[in-house]
Amino acid sequence: MSNTQTIEEGTEAKKIPELEHRNFRNDEFWQKIPGWSTVTRDEFNDHKWQVKNSVQKIKQVQKILGPLCTPELLSDLEAGQKITPMNIRITPYMFALIDWTNPWDDPLRKQFLPLGSQFLPDHAYYEADSLGEDTDSPVPMLTHRYPDKVLFLPTTICPVYCSYCTRSRIIGGSTETVDKSTYGANQKKWDDAFEYLLRNPLIEDVVISGGDSYMLTPKQLKYIGESLLKIPHIRRIRYATKGIAIFPQKILTDDDWVNALRDVHEFGRRYGKQVVVHTHFSSPQEITKASQQAMDRLFSLGILVRNQAVLQSGVNNSVDTMVKLTRQLGFINVQPYYVYMHDMVPGCEHFRTTLAEGIELEKAVRGTTAGFNTPTFVCDLPGGGGKRHVASYEYYDKENGISVWRAPYVKPGELFTYFDPIHKLSKEAQKRWADKATVEAMVKEAKSKVE
Ligand code: SF4
CATH class of the missing domain: 3.20.20.70 (Aldolase class I)
Structure with missing residues (x-):
C-alpha cells in the first residue's frame, strides 16, 4: 500500500504520450464482477438500475464479489466500518471500476470503501467542523x-x-x-x-x-x-x-x-x-x-x-x-x-x-x-x-509541518494554521509531536514569526 507516498521537491511530470488522455474505456468492465456478469450494457446504463443496485453494506460487497472478496479483504472492510465516520454507498459504476485484483492500492476503493488497516490516529488539531461552517451559519443550511x-x-x-x-x-x-x-x-x-x-x-x-x-x-x-x-x-x-x-x-x-x-x-x-x-x-x-x-x-x-x-x-x-x-x-x-x-x-x-x-x-x-x-x-x-x-x-515550518496563514479580507487580523500529517514528518519531528507542551511551543513559535 502506498499511503505514505510523498512528492519530492522539483518532481517533474513525465511527458504523457500525446493522445493517451483521449482514451476512455468503453468495455463491459462490470461483467468482470461475478454478481453482474450477465448485466447488459442497456441495464447497466439505466440510472434506475444503478440506484437500485448501489452497494450499501459489506454483506453486499461480499455477495457481489463472490470469490474476489477474500477473507482478508472482508475482515479489513468490516474493521473499516468500526472506525469510519461515513456510511457506505457506492454506485455499481464506481464499484465495477475498482481493480478487484488489487483492491488494497486502488484509488477508487480507497475513496469509497475504507479498510480498517488504512486508518491512522487523527491529528491533534483535527476538528469535525474544521472549516467552521457551522460557526459562520446565520440560518440553518x-x-x-x-x-x-x-x-x-x-x-x-x-x-x-x-x-x-x-x-x-x-x-x-x-x-x-x-x-x-x-x-x-x-x-x-x-x-x-x-x-x-x-x-x-x-x-x-x-x-x-x-x-x-x-x-x-x-x-x-x-x-x-x-x-x-x-x-x-x-x-x-x-x-x-x-x-x-x-x-x-x-x-x-x-x-x-x-x-x-x-x-x-x-x-x-x-x-x-x-x-x-x-x-x-x-x-x-x-x-x-x-x-x-x-x-x-x-x-x-x-x-x-x-x-x-x-x-x-x-x-x-x-x-x-x-x-x-x-x-x-x-x-x-x-x-x-x-x-x-x-x-x-x-x-x-x-x-x-x-x-x-x-x-x-x-x-x-x-x-x-x-x-x-x-x-x-x-x-x-x-x-x-x-x-x-x-x-x-505567511510562514511554513516544513520540518514540523506547521504553516501559518492570514485571510485579510475574510477575517482581518486573524492568524490561521494548517498542519501536515505527522506520519509524513521526520522521525525527530514525530517525537516532538508526541509531547503536548512541545507542540504548543512549536505552534506558538510559528505564529510569532508573523505576528
Ligand atoms: S464529498 Fe460530497 S458527494 Fe462525497 S459524501 Fe461528502 S458531500 Fe457527499
Whole structure:
C-alpha cells in the first residue's frame, strides 16, 4: 500500500504520450464482477438500475464479489466500518471500476470503501467542523463567510459516500463513531434561507451543495434554482454534485432531471445570470466513455461544468496522475478549477498530504495545458479563513509541518494554521509531536514569526 507516498521537491511530470488522455474505456468492465456478469450494457446504463443496485453494506460487497472478496479483504472492510465516520454507498459504476485484483492500492476503493488497516490516529488539531461552517451559519443550511457568496446545503444525502468527506459530521446516516442529524429536503427551511438572502443585497453567488444536488428531485432542483435566480442581486448559482464523476448514467438516461437542470439554466440566461455545475473527479480511473458522453450532453445544452478535486495520498498525489486528470478533464469539457488540500477532519489522516506536496504538484501541473484549464491548488483554512493558494502562506515550518496563514479580507487580523500529517514528518519531528507542551511551543513559535 502506498499511503505514505510523498512528492519530492522539483518532481517533474513525465511527458504523457500525446493522445493517451483521449482514451476512455468503453468495455463491459462490470461483467468482470461475478454478481453482474450477465448485466447488459442497456441495464447497466439505466440510472434506475444503478440506484437500485448501489452497494450499501459489506454483506453486499461480499455477495457481489463472490470469490474476489477474500477473507482478508472482508475482515479489513468490516474493521473499516468500526472506525469510519461515513456510511457506505457506492454506485455499481464506481464499484465495477475498482481493480478487484488489487483492491488494497486502488484509488477508487480507497475513496469509497475504507479498510480498517488504512486508518491512522487523527491529528491533534483535527476538528469535525474544521472549516467552521457551522460557526459562520446565520440560518440553518446556510454558511455565509465571503461577503458576496454563500454556501447552501439543502440536503445531507449523496449518491455515494466518500471516505474523505469534509462534512462527515452531517452527511449520510450515523455510523459506529459519529451520531448525525442528517436531513433531507425541507422546503420551509429552504424558504427561510431564501428570506435571509433576500435581506442581504451584498450576496451575488450561491453554491448549492450538501449532500449532493443529484439527490434533489427535478421539482426540487427547479424550485431551488428559480427561487434563487428570482432574487434580484443573486447573479450566479452553482449546483455541486459528484454525480457526473460517479454516476454519469443519470445524465445519460434521467431525462426529467436533466431537463430540470436545462430549464433552470435557460431561466438564468433569460435573467442574464449564470447557472453552472461543479463536480468532483479525483482520479483518471473515474473517467470513461460514459463520462465523456454525459459531458457531451451537458455541453450541448450550454451548461458549464467545473471540477473540484481533493488531493489524497495514494489516490492522486503523483504528478503523472494529476497531469493526466487535468488533461482528461479538459478534453471532455470539464474545467479543472480547484485541487484542495485535504481538510483536517476525522478519519482522514491517511489521505492527507503535506503542504509541500501540494505546492510541488501545482508547480509540476502548471504549463502542461492551457492556463484556464489548470486547477488552482488551495488550502481551505481550518477555522474559516477561506480558500488560499497553497503557496500564499505567511510562514511554513516544513520540518514540523506547521504553516501559518492570514485571510485579510475574510477575517482581518486573524492568524490561521494548517498542519501536515505527522506520519509524513521526520522521525525527530514525530517525537516532538508526541509531547503536548512541545507542540504548543512549536505552534506558538510559528505564529510569532508573523505576528
Ligand atoms: S458527494 Fe460530497 S458531500 Fe457527499 S459524501 Fe462525497 S464529498 Fe461528502
